[in-house]
Amino acid sequence: MADPATVAQSFYTRWARVYDTIARRAPWIHAVRTEAADALSLAPGETVVEMGCGTGANLSYLADRVGPEGTVVGIDFSPGVLDVARRRLAAYPNVHLVRADATDPPITDADAVLATFVSGMFADPAAVVSSWTSLVGSGGRLCLVDLARTTHPVWRSLNPLFRALVRVSAPPGSRTMRDSPTELLDARLVAAHRALESACRVTHSATHALGFARIRSGVVQQSITISDS
Numbered sequence: 001m002a003d004p005a006t007v008a009q010s011f012y013t014r015w016a017r018v019y020d021t022i023a024r025r026a027p028w029i030h031a032v033r034t035e036a037a038d039a040l041s042l043a044p045g046e047t048v049v050e051m052g053c054g055t056g057a058n059l060s061y062l063a064d065r066v067g068p069e070g071t072v073v074g075i076d077f078s079p080g081v082l083d084v085a086r087r088r089l090a091a092y093p094n095v096h097l098v099r100a101d102a103t104d105p106p107i108t109d110a111d112a113v114l115a116t117f118v119s120g121m122f123a124d125p126a127a128v129v130s131s132w133t134s135l136v137g138s139g140g141r142l143c144l145v146d147l148a149r150t151t152h153p154v155w156r157s158l159n160p161l162f163r164a165l166v167r168v169s170a171p172p173g174s175r176t177m178r179d180s181p182t183e184l185l186d187a188r189l190v191a192a193h194r195a196l197e198s199a200c201r202v203t204h205s206a207t208h209a210l211g212f213a214r215i216r217s218g219v220v221q222q223s224i225t226i227s228d229s
């Protein structure tokens with residue numbers, strides 16, 4: 001069987017246009033993307049990297065904040081979503097799209113990193129997030145946005161529906177893993193956000209979309225390396 005990364009790349013390439021519609025038109029998504037970009041406290045002229053940028057739904061929010069003298073780098077490993085992003089961002093000369101692995105990005109310095117709806121796709125999210133804290137260094141900013149089951153007392157009743165949506169929308173490889181895709185998503189969100197908390201002074205923490213979407217951002221105090229063992 002193909003490895004999970006290859007499966008994910010063909011999945012996101014095949015469904016790039018459908019994904020793009022959801023990524024831009026979900027009812028709560030504009031508020032989340034605005035809040036995440038704001039949470040990075042970007043200044044004109046800075047460099048910001050989006051890991052797993054998909055079809056580029058966040059990139060104009062970032063480009064508007066760093067201005068024409070700043071730099072935005074969008075990294076994704078799926079060629080289909082990058083094609084959509086390239087068309088969308090053609091008018092922004094300072095947005096650079098790179099096909100690469102976000103767990104080992106080909107960039108050594110940046111002021112800030114954003115990753116939205118991606119942590120759940122990493123086998124070891126804590127290690128990946130801690131490597132991003134090293135990338136931005138002390139004083140750099142990091143913002144994660146991820147989906148998981150809600151803990152909201154009213155909306156918890158919708159968790160079975162969320163579970164069903166995750167099951168149908170997860171790249172095929174994740175449906176055969178030992179844990180259900182939803183449990184895996186929850187565990188990976190917790191690992192990623194804990195890694196951010198361990199290395200950063202948390203500057204923003206909020207939930208959206210009935211508690212299903214979590215935003216957490218921080219300023220790196222010390223970059224650390226976390227291993228799974």
Ligand SMILES: C[S@@+](CC[C@H](N)C(=O)[O-])C[C@H]1O[C@@H](n2cnc3c(N)ncnc32)[C@H](O)[C@@H]1O
Pocket residue numbers: 008009012023051052053054055056057058075076077078081100101102103115116117118121122
């Ligand atoms: C759910 S989409 C999110 C896209 C975008 N961040 C957004 O908010 O719309 C996840 C994206 O992460 C990308 N991705 C997952 N693992 C990756 C990795 N290791 N390196 C680069 N891209 C990755 C996928 O190709 C896909 O485009």
